[in-house]
Amino acid sequence: MPFTAKPRKFSAGIIEIPLGVGQNAVTIGGGNVLPLYYFDNPAKNPPAVGVEITDTGVEAAGLPELAAYYEGANTPAERAKKAAAMEGADFVCLRFEGADPGGLNRSVADCVAIAKEVVEAINKPLVIAGSKNLEKDVELFSACAEVCSDKNVLFLSAREENYKTIGASCALAYGQKVGAESSVDINLAKQLNVLMTQLGVQPQSIVMNLGSAAAGYGFEYVASTMERVKLAALEQNDTMLQMPVITPVASETWSVKESIMPESDMPEWGSLEERGIEMETVTASACLASGCDAVILRHPTSVKAIAALIAALL
Amino acid sequence: MRLFDRVFTGSDEMLARAETAVSKTYEKLGDAAPVAFGSTAYYLPCIYAYLGLKVTNMGELKAAMEPIKALMTRNYRLHDVFTSGIATVLAAEVIEACKYAENPTPYEDRYHGRMTDAEVRELGVPLVTRDIPGFVVIIDEAPTDEQALALIKGYQSRGIFVFLLKGAIDQAERCGIKMGFPVRIVPVGPGIESVAHIISLVVRAAFIFGAVQPGDYDGFNKYSFERIFAFVNAFGPLEHITVGCGAGAIAMGFPVITNDTYDVDVVPKSLIIQENVDDLIDTSLEARDIKIKVSNIDIPIACSSAFEGEIIRKADMYIEADGSRMDCFELVRTKELHEIEDHKIEVIGPELDSFEAGSKINLAILVDVAGKNMQSDFEPVFERKIHNYVNCLEGVMHTGQRDLIRIRVSKTAFEAGFRVKHFGELLYAKMKNDFSQVVDKCQVTLVTDPALLPDLRKEANVAYDKRDDRLRSLTDESVDCFYTCTLCQSFSPSHVCIVTPERLGLCGAVSWLDAKATNELQPNGPCQVVTKTRVIDEHKGAYEDVNEAVRQYSQGALEQVTLYSIMEDPMTSCGCFECICGIEPFSNGVIIVNREYTGTTPVGMTFAELASMTGGGVQTPGFMGHGRHFIASKKFMKAEGGIARIVWMPKALKDMVSERLNATAKELYGIDNFCDMIADETITEDPESLVAFLSEKGHPALEMDPMM
Amino acid sequence: MALKGLDIFKLTPKTNCKDCGNPTCMAFAMKVAQGAVSIEKCPHMSPDALRQLSEATEPPMKTIAVGEHKLGGETVMFRHEKTFVNKNLFALYLCADMSDADIDAKLAEAMKVDYERISERMYVECIFVNVSDTQTAERGIAVVKKAAETGRDIIVRCKKPELAKEIVSAVPVKVLVGADASNWEAMNAVAKEKGLVLGVSGKDLSELYDTIEKLEAAGNKNLIINIGGSSIKDAFAAAVQIRRAALKDNVRAFGYPSIVNVERMAPGDHVLQAALASLFELRYGSIIVMGRMTYADALPLYGLRQNIFTDPQKPMKVEPGIYALNGADENSVCAITVDFALTYFVVSGEIERSGVPVNLLIADAGGYSVLTSWAAGKFSAGTIAKFIEEHQIESKIKNRTLILPGKVAVLKGEVENKLPDWKVVVGPNEAIQLVRFLKDYK
Structure with missing residues (x-):
């Protein structure tokens, strides 16, 4: 008796959300099968890979390959151009590391100028990530949303504490996309989506950032949350969990011990950069397998590998 | 004159003025002359919104007059009042448009005039975020300048944005009030027609933030009603034309509050008379359902969870209010809205300065709350929070509840200026902020007068007793819904608790009342309403509604739950259970073991072993996790015959529940001292001698129907 | 559908004879239902009951032993549904066609990776040796011997039964991969004779299914499914479809663990191989064969595995004790938190980022998070004081400042009472605020 696999597709689907405009747009989400199960039904839009740069550019310190890639690019806009040109890159993520009041505390006006330059410089969609300071990000995003109007930018992220202003100023006032960030809990994720839609933000403007962790650092919670979100969206047709999921992988993985401990401290561990690349790649792959529709990475080697992985699965 | 006629008359007046203005300007500038307010992408926003017309020149403006007039129907129905009101505003916008067509800066500096899109955003x-809780449009002069000053300052201090029209501007200037967009007090214009600029702001907010489409007449009114928290304060004597504009405001959902009584017909929630100007703010906020958050708490010491664990030692304490030695208590009371003066903090009796260091004082903390959604069932929930709030004060310690509280204030706190009245400030702010969904008004009374306290304490005890009676009378049958609790899903994804009055959450921490309050305060939170209308079997506690809820909130992992059974689809557990009961086949009963008990049980398993089978949201018939409180409930495995099935418990647990369990057994079966029939680890830990013990005691389980 | 404990109990003799090693028949029945013990442990079951039960309690996926390790035995598609039972293993890929120097270098490199993370030894458990059809037995044996010298479990892939037989007769091997529709009978004979796990493959799932059915009919249920060839897409599809068929559609023939060779899918591309290994850790690879294993590969992959294969009900715990961070000594400040592994990682990570020397004290709190263990009474002033005493902190550390997690600020007074010599400081609520807190505190 021959065996035939039963394809498992659902009547419900993930919302499709375009980022960027015109020929440069990339659509994330869509599809009605479990993550990467394209043998059940061909992919509507393959998961997207974003390349993260920061306003400060300090991330390349101590990483010769990464520094070499960006060599000669002295401004965020120049780095953004190189990031956009990276093999496998679908979009660029500009992270305002320097805006953190606990750090450089770059002024909103300066950040806005950078955002404007960057969005003009690249031919790929832009994602703007904040400083992780709740108050500063509100100001920063509102101002950036204005200068990037008509560019269909995604802002990462609004949290329960500041979703109102970010939702109103970015999504409602300027029609941008907003990331809804919760910390690895399906119910909190859903609650935030409900609150955002009650504010008037359309589900078509929301991308979920479910929270993440580097491999080995409690990733089981990340995997289970993503898997449950996808199952609820597809199997239970939960419309408040059908927004696509984006995960800023790089900012998690490049700050764990494995990716920052210099080789001189840990000779047996070998090259620091290689460790960081693999930590980033392994985590990104696990995110995609669990249900991410877009990942944000930093290193050209990781970007290439993850893009190759996605292409091989289509 | 009837209100209808006043509106129609005012509306006609505005129309006539608009017609005059249009023909005058048209004559002067010609058909092709551009018409625009500048700095807006929404044409003449009110006309664009309500009529869908893109007016860009004088010809188009002239043509717009017809459809405006068409809205001014005169059928003496409410509908006509509303459409005429909106048309009045549109006519006002026509007048303003003519001014701007003739002169791009028609207003002198003291008036703001039209608003830009940037200002709208x-x-x-x-x-939209309610960071500004709403805005008021003040028209004409208040009876006195002092009242005007108090009114505007009052709104400003509550974060309400203020627009001034006509005489209100002159009055504000006389009072020396600083005005302008940055200070959130905007003098719009000297004539009533400049009201169009304010409505222009509202409709553009609907365009921008609500994506309402041009021409969607109902859509704009719906948006402004639901999302824009505005209202009008119009001082008498009211002119007809103002009443006409007011009708437009009301159509958009903005109530008009006036001090004028002459020829004004009150329309509940919409047209309200408040003769006392000092109460205008409260009346207005209540009419538009605006709640003001308290942003800073006026107390001289820090308040933060970091101080929650502070202990104030005797030597460091300035005063102590100890319910076991003096008359001290705390009580939250629900009142009617009119009975409460918001933010009234009253201290009856001596302040702390009158006491020597180290004194023991009497203290009653009475927190009165009122709100349209307030229910007396929330009182104990709020009251329990007093402990957390007070304990977070630096240099203040709080333990206990009701009339067994003990509060200590340290010398340092006293020296920093802390007084009894500050309890009031703290509790007022916390109640208003944390429970803003239900608390509209709050006042706090603090009594230290020893002469008053004994009686007050008696009254408080009546209230406590009443509450306890209510709790006792709360049964699963007496309520019309249950609640889910999914707080634990982060580590037990497929588990859903169904919380009923007689069955607390299995962690023992979430009662039905807690769940109810949580639901009210966080409508999208972990506690959702579960109706109980579709009964499958009331005796076993099986409901179609409950099954649907567990299916939905477990994301399909769980199909059904029978509330009062441990054999048939028992309720699942997250892992936080205080106790686990499990079937003991030889005695035809169940054993119950609590988390603290580490030994083995007659079923041959320890708490930990039982926990590994029952946790994680899986159904294991014959075994179930539950709260301690549930043991004495009449619903405890009611489907299998109830508490008469309990054959064994650890002694400590038995002692803890014996009083209530004995009472339930007496009521259900007429058995006295039922707990004496229940074995514990001092009697036996193995099934054989358990049966012997039960036989000797004549335990009812032995005679009951087989459990499986 | 597996039987519930009570259904099993009804079939037991109900005598509480304890011959099975459990105190009661009920306890025994519940353990059988959980899959913790086999029904055969009860010597008194009637043959009728046994038949009924072994049928019903037979897990949808068999547990296969490879050396000391167990593979398979999974019951759910997603870990949140219950738990994943047996973690995947890693194997290093060698081929008899490689030069000796290459083989030595690869082995030496992989053997360096041997460390402990949260009480688990992290190392390459298996060596996978590919012996092509054209290779000589002598060479095959030599390479497998070399691999076997490492003491790791050996997997041999060889499709020629005679060649395979010679090799496995000469060197102790645990798994023989290479059975397919063409050679299954002969391969089966080799594997059975030596008691090896037999790896089966097929050109498609249908052929694979047929071959497994034939092997089962021939009495071999000690199998592992060799998934895919060089196509990443096909391998991933097969891994999911086989697991789904076994667990969801009750296709017994697919109820076996799997072996997947990522070196074959991305030859020489270590980064892509790491991505693939990560994918197959989550999606149903039981043995993952890698082209190399360095620390760069191992640190994320083993960390991920440790995460994914934890029981959601039983959080990972770290050993209670003093963790001196950033070169902390006896004069450095102490900070205390719980033994929940995630808490430990996050807190220690943030402290390390701060650069401030801190003695991180990990108290025994049952492996729960701060608030959960506090609520359960496992992290209280009493347990903290007891921990300080039992671990003789006061004699090991001179500093007397103790930073409490902000979430249990409520314990401050009680801790001060129990530890009168200590200055108790309330730390931040969230670990992410630690860097700022420690810097400011300094």
Whole structure:
């Protein structure tokens, strides 16, 4: 008796959300099968890979390959151009590391100028990530949303504490996309989506950032949350969990011990950069397998590998 | 004159003025002359919104007059009042448009005139997020300048954005009030027609933030009603034309509050008379359902969870209020809205300065709350929070509840200026902020007068007793819904608790009342309503509604739950259970073991072993996790015959529940001292001698129907 | 559908004879239902009951032993549904066609990776040796011997039964991969004779299914499914479809663990191989064969595995004790938190980022998070004081400042009472605020 696999597709689907405009747009989400199960039904839009740069550019310190890639690019806009040109890159993520009041505390006006330059410089969609300071990000995003109007930018992220202003100023006032960030809990994720839609933000403007962790650092919670979100969206047709999921992988993985401990401290561990690349790649792959529709990475080697992985699965 | 006629008359007046203005300007500038307010992408926003017309020149403006007039129907129905009101505003916009067509800066500096799209966005974001709780349009002069000053300052201090029209501007100037967009007090214009600029802001907010489409007449009114928290304060004597504009405001959902009584017909929630100007703010906020958050608490010491664990030692304490030695208590009471003066903090009796260091004082803390959604069932929930709030004060310690509280204030706190009245400030702010969904008004009374306290304490005890009676009378049958609790899903994803009055959450921490309050305060939170209308079997506690809820909130992992059974689809557990009961086949009963008990049980398993089978949201018939409180409930495995099935418990647990369990057994079966029939680890840990013990005691389980 | 404990109990003799090693028949029945013990442990079951039960309690996926390790035995598609039972293993890929120097270098490199993370030894458990059809037995044996010298479990892939037989007769091997529709009978004979796990493959799932059915009919249920060839897409599809068929559609023939060779899918591309290994850790690879294993590969992959294969009900715990961070000594400040592994990682990570020397004290709190263990009474002033005493902190550390997690600020007074010599400081609520807190505190 021959065996035939039963394809498992659902009547419900993930919302499709375009980022960027015109020929440069990339659509994330869509599809009605479990993550990467394209043998059940061909992919509507393959998961997207974003390349993260920061306003400060300090991330390349101590990483010769990464520094070499960006060599000669002295401004965020120049780095953004190189990031956009990276093999496998679908979009660029500009992270305002320097805006953190606990750090450089770059002024909103300066950040806005950078955002404007960057969005003009690249031919790929832009994602703007904040400083992780709740108050500063509100100001920063509102101002950036204005200068990037008509560019269909995604802002990462609004949290329960500041979703109102970010939702109103970015999504409602300027029609941008907003990331809804919760910390690895399906119910909190859903609650935030409900609150955002009650504010008037359309589900078509929301991308979920479910929270993440580097491999080995409690990733089981990340995997289970993503898997449950996808199952609820597809199997239970939960419309408040059908927004696509984006995960800023790089900012998690490049700050764990494995990716920052210099080789001189840990000779047996070998090259620091290689460790960081693999930590980033392994985590990104696990995110995609669990249900991410877009990942944000930093290193050209990781970007290439993850893009190759996605292409091989289509 | 009837209100209808006043509106129609006012509306006609505005129309006539608009017609005059249009023909005058048209004559002067010609058909092709551009018409625009500048700095807006929404043409003449009110006309664009309500009529869908893109007016860009004088010809188009002239043509717009017809459809405006068409809205001014005169059928003496409410509908006509509303459409005429909106048309009045549109006519006002026509007049303003003519001014701007003739002169791009028609207003002198002291008036703001039209608003730019940038200003709409700037004000719109905080309006949508409710960071600005709302805005008021003040028209004409208050009876006295002092009242005007108090009114405007009052709104300003509450974060309400203020627009001034006509005489209100002159009055504000006389009072020396600083005005302008940045200070959130905007003098719009000297004539009533400049009201169009304010409505223009509202409709543009609807365009921008609500994506309402041009021409969607109902859509704009719906948006402004639901999302824009505005209202009008119009001082008498009211002119007809003002009443006409007021009708437009009301159509958009903005109530009009006036001090004028002459020829004004009150329309509940819409047209309200408040003769006392000092109460205008409260009346207005209540009419538009605006709640003001307290942003800073006026107390001289820090308040933060970091101080929650502080202990104030005797030597460091300035005063102590100890319910076991003196008359001290705390009580939250629900009142009617009119019975409460918001933010009234009253201290009856001596302040702390009158006491020597180290004194023991009497203290009653009475927190009165009122709100349209307030229910007396929330009182104990709020009251329990007093402990957390007070304990977070630096240099203040709080333990206990009701009339067994003990509060200590340290010398340092006293020296920093802390007084009894500050308890009031703290509790007022916390109640208003943390429970803003239900608390509209709050006042706090603090009594230290020893002469008053004994009686007050008696009254408080009546209230406590009443509450306890209510709790006792709360049964699963007496309520019309249950609640889910999914707080634990982060580590037990497929588990859903169904919380009923007689069955607390299995962690023992979430009662039905807690769940109810949580639901009210966080409508999208972990506690959702579960109706109980579709009964499958009331005796076993099986409901179609409950099954649907567990299916939905477990994301399909769980199909059904029978509330009062441990054999048939028992309720699942997250892992936080205080106790686990499990079937003991030889005695035809169940054993119960609590988390603290580490030994083995007659079923041959320890708490940990039982926990590994029952946790994680899986159904294991014959075994179930539950709260301690549930043991004495009449619903405890009611489907299998109830508490008469309990054959064994650890002694400590038995002692803890014996009083209530004995009472339930007496009521259900007429058995006295039922707990004496229940074995514990001092009697036996193995099934054989358990059966012997039960036989000797004549335990009812032995005679009951087989459990399986 | 597996039987519930009570259904099993009904079939037991109900005598509480304890011959099975459990105190009661009920306890025994519940353990059988959980899959913790086999029904055969009860010597008194009637043959009728046994038949009924072994049928019903037979897990949808068999547990296969490879050396000391167990593979398979999974019951759910997603870990949140219950738990994943047996973690995947890693194997290093060698081929008899490689030069000796290459083989030595690869082995030496992989053997360096041997460390402990949260009480688990992290190392390459298996060596996978590919012996092509054209290779000589002598060479095959030599390479497998070399691999076997490492003491790791050996997997041999060889499709020629005679060649395979010679090799496995000469060197102790645990798994023989290479059975397919063409050679299954002969391969089966080799594997059975030596008691090896037999790896089966097929050109498609249908052929694979047929071959497994034939092997089962021939009495071999000690199998592992060799998934895919060089196509990443096909391998991933097969891994999911086989697991789904076994667990969801009750296709017994697919109820076996799997072996997947990522070196074959991305030859020489270590980064892509790491991505693939990560994918197959989550999606149903039981043995993952890698082209190399360095620390760069191992640190994320083993960390991920440790995460994914934890029981959601039983959080990972770290050993209670003093963790001196950033070169902390006896004069450095102490900070205390719980033994929940995630808490430990996050807190220690943030402290390390701060650069401030801190003695991180990990108290025994049952492996729960701060608030959960506090609520359960496992992290209280009493347990903290007891921990300080039992671990003789006061004699090991001179500093007397103790930073409490902000979430249990409520314990401050009680801790001060129990530890009168200590200055108790309330730390931040969230670990992410630690860097700022420690810097400011300094």
